[in-house]
Amino acid sequence: MNAPANIAPLDVKAQFPGIPEGWHYLDSAATAQKPQAVIDAITNAYAHDYATVHRGVYERSAAMTRSYEAARAAVAGLVGGDPEGLVFTRGATEAINLVAASWGEANLNEGDRILLSRLEHHSNIVPWQMLAERTGAVIDVCPITADGRIDLSALEEMLSEHHKLVALSHVSNVFGSTLDVRAAADMAHKVGAKILIDGCQAVPRLDVDVAALGVDFYAFSAHKCYGPTGVGALWAQPGLLDHMPPYQGGGAMIDRVSLEDGTTYAPAPARFEAGTPHIVGAVGFHAAADWLSSLGREAIHNHELGLVAFAREELSKIDGLTLYGPDDSAGIVSFNMDGVHGHDVATILDDAGVAVRAGHHCAQPLMDYLGVSATVRASFAAHSDPSDVSALVEGIYKVKRIFG
Template sequence: MNAATPIPAAIDWARVRADFPLLDRQVHGKPLVYFDSANTGQKPEPVIAATDDFYRRHNANVSRAVHALGNEATDAYEAARGKLARHLNVRSDELVFTSGTTFAINLVAYSWALPQLRPGDAIVLTRMEHHANIVPWQLVAQRTGATIKVAEITADGALDLDALDAALTQEVKLLGVAHVSNVLGTINPVREICRLARKRGVVTVVDGSQALPHMAVDIAAIGCDFYALTGHKMCGPTGTGALWARREHLAAMPPFLGGGEMIRQVRFEGTTFNDPPHRFEAGTPNIAGQVGLGVAVDYLGALGMANVAARETELLAHLTEEMRKIPGLRIIGTAPDKAAVVSFLVEGAHAHDLATLLDLEGVAVRSGHHCAHPLMQFYGVPATCRASLAFYNTHAEIEAFIAALLKVRRLLG
């Protein structure tokens, strides 16, 4: 993503920005500079309108009624699944709707890994994983007798591929890896990693939460076994997302949750379950949210993910250049292949104090451990600030952020 790709003049990024109503507001009497898109992305008008329209005109439950509204709701819900499947280059019947990546990874942990793992087996995770790709595996390991192994990173925040190769020993049954680090912005070579794992017979789970907002993702080309994603980071509503899994895994996996929709027939003597993906979608889903996610996919597709990536690369280069001019500022994560995420610290300032003072200047950044305690431990810090960009940000906002950062640094002495 660092390679400079010219943005077509046909895209008016100021006009694109105008699609996002929240970006027009003020905070503490100052124009909002929203640099927290890695936490959650803002929503364009078409997504907001789609969710509103669903509740106003089509609200009914899916797959439970033969009346017109029920059919409309079901059609819209399944159409959203189809849109997302095409966006990812997968089959729609391999795509399970979830509330997001956390649920998706837990689904793999309890429905695939729990029945499969035995004492002596091992799970490999990278140092840069989000807690959502650590804690479920710890819970399953405790119940199965499996162990956790860690693939380390280099000082600049790149995954040490030689260490990963060495970690994939005979007892390893599963590898969990982030496509893009939520703290470092590092883009991992997941296609190469999955090919390496496949040669060893290791099942791969890719956390795609931070990849989908920034780049085109072709799951078929990656060659993983499972791919988890979150909708709210890619312009979709909160409480949306999906798990893609190879068909043979889905067919063999027992249900994770029981209830409506995931059954064919229930008798007290036993239950016959539905086919995937519906087998894993118990209960009433976030119908309006997933419909909105389908519209978010349409929106990103109309922009073109190559154009999104190019725009963000340009913004990231500007932001990084300006931040490096600030005395006492340390950027954490300088791998050569990065998404538009910059974690940083300022000498003598706690990350929370820094973020609080920036907020008073109208600048929204995240501070804390970013659900990545093991990564903080690697760098020897309790927390960082994180500025994360999206295609709807501007060069003027970067200048405003730098001015605010310099002002805050003076205040902190």
């Protein structure tokens, strides 16, 4: 099969030592492979620069503290935010839990309402369910359109003055559909609600500007942005952080501790970073941010759009294959084959050197809506190229031969 000529080339696969020749990695929506620049930054931080931060008066500690805070500025820059509003977390999951436990506990009461959508990742559902159980708040669910987008018309109709929070995905991890965040934020703010956006699938490929989007909270992870696991970020309006109580207690987040007079806390964002942070993770996140910026996320997005179009065109020719989501999905193609479980499809593809994800993708409510237990998901990245699409399609034909 011939790839369309409009796929914008990004010749970076050689920068990824984890992708050997002949292996087609199509699971970047789960976690991205790491370019050599990120690996080198992590190695150097552990081998030559390592020390604690914010505590030592010796030079290496001071240097590592500067590197850690430089990482905060670089990561905040990925979403166009002020560093004062950037809290390092263990990932987007902890970032969302932080908002639920801190802002949510302080601001929600019995009868208040939270609005989610049908396509959310479990990490943007379960923390709100737990919060609702603790506070007596009520959760409403916005439907989705036929092509897999959050239905903004329904969202506007559902919102009321009882809603205190709207929590939505910027890009669906199953469909790759993109939300008009600014429109959703304006609707939320019109009724006095705050809005939190799960940006895990957006930040690796879209130019994000939290000011232009008008969001109150924005959560994302390093490992989906070509950085290390175990570190992520919550960006929040600094004025909101200043009035949120601490999420965890421990070292580094305090002003003064007294057994007699109690404890006073450091200003945000430090008050939300209890204990020794993932120092090298932050350094690696900085390297990933620089790498993304050097390529340009608009170029990455255009590259992935071309690959998605190519993949959907070829897969649509296969009898018995159902495609989900919009044609212009952001780097993700989900599908099923009649009579073949997704796990079997993924296993056969693995034998053919193609790595995809099969399962519910931590989106069981969406699977229930689709009437399936799982889908197969192929997700692209900056290093993907037309050969990956060709290998995927050839692997699907192999599945058809095996299952008749």
